Amino acid sequence: xxxxxxxxxxxxxxxxxxxxxxxxxxxxIPIFIVSCIILFQFQKANHKKVHAHLVELVxxxxxxxxxxxxxxxxxxxxxxxxxxxxxxxxxxxxxxxLALLRQGFDAVFVDLGVIDDKGLQxxxxxxxxxxxxxxxxxxxxxxxxxxxxFISDVFLGLREHPHFIIAxxxxxxxxxxxxxxxxxxxxxxxxxxxxxxxxxxxxFIINKKGDFQTxxxxxxxxxxxxxxxxxxxxxxNECEDYVFERTxxxxxxxxxxxxxxxxxxxxLLYQQDAGDAxxxxxxxxxxxxxxxxxTVLCVILYAVLFSKNVxxxxxxxxxxxxxxxxxxxxxxxxxxxxxxxxxxxxxxxxPVAIMVxxxxxxxxxxxxxEFEESENFDEFQRALKQINTQGKRCKEITHKLLSFARKTxxxxxxxxxxxxxxDMVALSAQRAKYSNVEINTIxxxxxxxxxxxxxxxxxxFLNLINxxxxxxxxxxxxxxxxxxxxxxYVEIKISDNGAGIPAANLERIFDPxxxxxxxxxxxxxxLSICYGIIKKMGGDIEAESLIDVGTTFKIKLPxxxxxxxxxxKDDVRECSKKESD
Numbered sequence: 114x115x116x117x118x119x120x121x122x123x124x125x126x127x128x129x130x131x132x133x134x135x136x137x138x139x140x141x142i143p144i145f146i147v148s149c150i151i152l153f154q155f156q157k158a159n160h161k162k163v164h165a166h167l168v169e170l171v172x173x174x175x176x177x178x179x180x181x182x183x184x185x186x187x188x189x190x191x192x193x194x195x196x197x198x199x200x201x202x203x204x205x206x207x208x209x210x211l212a213l214l215r216q217g218f219d220a221v222f223v224d225l226g227v228i229d230d231k232g233l234q235x236x237x238x239x240x241x242x243x244x245x246x247x248x249x250x251x252x253x254x255x256x257x258x259x260x261x262x263f264i265s266d267v268f269l270g271l272r273e274h275p276h277f278i279i280a281x282x283x284x285x286x287x288x289x290x291x292x293x294x295x296x297x298x299x300x301x302x303x304x305x306x307x308x309x310x311x312x313x314x315x316x317f318i319i320n321k322k323g324d325f326q327t328x329x330x331x332x333x334x335x336x337x338x339x340x341x342x343x344x345x346x347x348x349x350n351e352c353e354d355y356v357f358e359r360t361x362x363x364x365x366x367x368x369x370x371x372x373x374x375x376x377x378x379x380x381l382l383y384q385q386d387a388g389d390a391x392x393x394x395x396x397x398x399x400x401x402x403x404x405x406x407x408t409v410l411c412v413i414l415y416a417v418l419f420s421k422n423v424x425x426x427x428x429x430x431x432x433x434x435x436x437x438x439x440x441x442x443x444x445x446x447x448x449x450x451x452x453x454x455x456x457x458x459x460x461x462x463x464p465v466a467i468m469v470x471x472x473x474x475x476x477x478x479x480x481x482x483e484f485e486e487s488e489n490f491d492e493f494q495r496a497l498k499q500i501n502t503q504g505k506r507c508k509e510i511t512h513k514l515l516s517f518a519r520k521t522x523x524x525x526x527x528x529x530x531x532x533x534x535x536d537m538v539a540l541s542a543q544r545a546k547y548s549n550v551e552i553n554t555i556x557x558x559x560x561x562x563x564x565x566x567x568x569x570x571x572x573x574f575l576n577l578i579n580x581x582x583x584x585x586x587x588x589x590x591x592x593x594x595x596x597x598x599x600x601x602y603v604e605i606k607i608s609d610n611g612a613g614i615p616a617a618n619l620e621r622i623f624d625p626x627x628x629x630x631x632x633x634x635x636x637x638x639x640l641s642i643c644y645g646i647i648k649k650m651g652g653d654i655e656a657e658s659l660i661d662v663g664t665t666f667k668i669k670l671p672x673x674x675x676x677x678x679x680x681x682k683d684d685v686r687e688c689s690k691k692e693s694d
Contacts, residue, residue: 365387
């Protein structure tokens with residue numbers, strides 16, 4: 114039955130896909146698991162590090178701003194305690210003190226003002242015309258007159274310019290008065306303005322109502338709801354420092370770091386896009402993803418190449434196995450034909466023997482006088498002699514055929530190689546005659562007997578002789594068979610002058626199923642079987658060949674010199690040599 118190539122291709126393609134799938138899955142699952150664990154741990158550590166860095170930065174600026182406000186408050190308190198209300202109510206004196214403050218702290222102090230308990234500014238030193246200004250309804254005045262000191266929120270006030278004031282309450286002749294100082298907004302804003310990280314990180318200050326106390330560099334209105342929710346949460350839980358991440362209305366993930374200022378009245382808030390804050394991690398993650406993708410591609414490429422190689426090997430193995438099965442079947446057929454030929458030879462042998470006997474009996478009858486006088490007496494004797502000769506020849510051929518066709522007996526016995534070679538030459542003589550091949554035997558008569566398997570060596574010699582006859586079948590030739598004693602070996606050479614074997618094929622002639630003969634004329638098993646038999650017996654077989662010159666097979670068979678001498682079946686020359694030694 115012919116193989117179905119289409120179904121075979123489908124099978125091997127399916128096998129290749131399964132191999133690719135298995136290798137890919139088994140390789141990538143550990144990679145993905147390990148990569149995910151590493152990325153998760155790295156992300157966790159990076160977030161923790163970024164949060165800690167931002168908190169430390171915000172706390173540092175919180176301390177700077179609180180120190181700034183405390184210092185300025187202390188300065189105003191010192192001035193209000195050192196000098197009396199009448200002194201400070203003198204504008205020249207007040208301008209002198211403002212000049213001293215500005216000289217010591219640059220332009221942080223914008224102006225100074227003295228306000229009585231009614232909210233009327235009785236003295237003023239500064240760039241604006243605010244003398245006699247009425248602050249009785251101002252929120253900051255209400256708070257300041259009821260506490261020892263007060264720092265206001267940033268507001269526009271009468272000057273329509275953002276500022277905040279520091280007010281200190283003192284008492285003179287039973288009545289409260291206030292020394293007020295305006296702090297320069299730009300100088301205060303610079304304390305927060307310098308807090309910048311990355312492309313989107315900035316800080317600002319808001320009060321409890323969510324109003325900005327410093328200038329915002331970016332749009333923070335979109336996240337004001339998050340800030341107010343945070344303020345509400347913190348005021349209820351009295352939190353100090355806080356880090357949280359939220360998504361604003363635009364869908365951007367943001368990170369916030371907050372800390373309260375001015376005894377909880379203000380909130381210093383740092384804001385940055387999460388993508389900007391964690392840019393190092395994102396960069397490392399992108400590289401890792403690229404490496405993983407490259408690894409995946411490499412694994413898939415390797416799986417494809419590996420699967421192709423495996424499938425090709427399996428396909429080759431299946432093809433060889435199928436060829437071997439076909440050869441075994443063919444060999445079985447040949448064995449069956451051989452058994453059939455042996456049976457036929459056995460059946461023919463007996464009739465031929467009877468025919469020869471009957472011919473002998475007729476020959477005896479012809480010796481009587483009545484037949485001797487016959488005119489055809491000589492012709493009868495010639496015909497009977499020819500029948501007797503050809504009958505014996507047929508009997509000899511069938512006898513040799515039966516001897517060869519009997520089952521292989523691997524038992525080791527004492528064997529004379531020359532006798533075996535002569536038998537095989539006789540068996541092949543008829544075929545050599547038809548092939549116009551001359552067989553020459555050059556045999557050493559002093560060869561010792563060797564312990565070999567008779568049937569297996571018979572198979573080896575006959576196979577080599579038949580191969581030589583095949584090589585010379587078309588043109589005829591000369592087949593030389595030699596045997597000689599060489600050291601510890603009996604060496605046999607079987608040489609022909611046929612077409613020869615190409616060098617490329619010479620190294621493969623002992624491979625199973627290797628043959629250069631046409632289909633149906635050779636199984637490719639003969640020489641491999643010969644090689645196995647000779648090797649099993651401890652010998653060696655090699656071949657030499659040249660194109661258009663011929664081929665020589667050389668067989669070396671070992672023998673035991675010592676046992677051969679003791680048994681008396683040894684080489685006379687060798688024993689004589691040993692005895693002389």
